[in-house]
Amino acid sequence: QVQLVQSGGGSAQAGGSLRLSCAAAGRTFTRFYMGWFRQVPGKDREFVAVISSGGSRTMYADSVKDRFTISRDNAKSTVYLQMNSLKPEDTAIYYCAADTRIAGSLQSDHHEYDYWGQGTQVTVSS
Numbered sequence: 001q002v003q004l005v006q007s008g009g010g011s012a013q014a015g016g017s018l019r020l021s022c023a024a025a026g027r028t029f030t031r032f033y034m035g036w037f038r039q040v041p042g043k044d045r046e047f048v049a050v051i052s053s054g055g056s057r058t059m060y061a062d063s064v065k066d067r068f069t070i071s072r073d074n075a076k077s078t079v080y081l082q083m084n085s086l087k088p089e090d091t092a093i094y095y096c097a098a099d100t101r102i103a104g105s106l107q108s109d110h111h112e113y114d115y116w117g118q119g120t121q122v123t124v125s126s
Contacts, residue, residue: 002026002098002115009094009120012086016124020081022096022117029077030054033104035113036070036081038092038122045095047108049081059106064090086124093119 008020022034035050049060049070058070069082079096097113099105107113 002032002100004096004098004115004117006094006096006117006120009122011123011125014087014124014126016086017082017084018086018122019083020094020096020120020122022079022081024077024079024098027100030074031100031102031104033099033106034070034072034079035097035099035107035110036079036094037097037110037113038090038094039119040092045110046092047110048094050099050106050108051079052106053104057106059108061108083122086122088124088126090122090124092122094122095119 003025005023012018036048037045039045051058051070055072067085072079096117098115099113
């Protein structure tokens with residue numbers, strides 16, 4: 001079992017910044033690829049970013065590239081999403097997720113992730 005507990009988020013003006021955190025417990029965090037997704041009511045869960053287990057490789061959705069940064073601190077078993085230059089269309093519930101497969105990879109498909117955080121609301125006003 002893996003428990004993912006999210007913190008951060010909230011409200012910001014367009015052009016502002018927010019940071020999300022996701023702390024993991026229960027299994028060896030350093031083996032997991034970690035992703036961030038977001039969802040708005042009535043739409044599918046959307047990929048945002050993913051980071052490799054060691055933190056050397058990342059992948060981003062085109063919509064957030066050059067504005068968002070995913071990072072991790074394996075000593076703290078925590079993954080972060082730094083969100084800069086926020087836009088109203090970034091408004092969503094954001095979820096962190098763990099891909100605990102032995103042979104992980106940079107996945108944008110949410111079906112490849114087997115543990116999820118509780119979600120946190122991010123609201124960006126114009």
